[in-house]
Amino acid sequence: MTAEPIHPHGPERVPRNAEGIATALSGERRMEFYRELLAAAPEEAEGVLRRWWCEAMLDTDPSGDRLTAAALDGTLPTTAAADLVGRRREAGLPVE
Structure with a gap:
């Protein structure tokens, strides 16, 4: 595998x-x-x-138009900055 x-x-x-x-x-x-x-x-x-x-x-x-439309429609999925910082820390990545 x-x-x-x-x-x-x-x-x-x-x-x-x-x-x-x-x-x-x-x-x-x-x-x-x-x-x-x-x-x-x-x-x-x-x-x-x-x-x-x-x-x-x-x-x-290539999917920029789709993402722009979703952002303008309010349907673009979002993630809290705190969650992203936590994921980076867990992965051992720098947080600046």
Whole structure:
């Protein structure tokens, strides 16, 4: 018997770098990303990249339209932040 992951790990849709993020964003959003990244102090750049990577991942999510509709309809399942923190702690993952 072999173990298979529930969510297969393949290459990420959006590479975690400025070029990957910019490629995933369209027109105006790409320019907004570059403006924010170029205006960021060196110690803020990582946070800018992290935030925009999340935006790019949402923009390129194949089920994004379904999730957006569910969020707008109020039918999107939610989880309390405290529950998520507890799960991360139980798994030995960092909680920041």
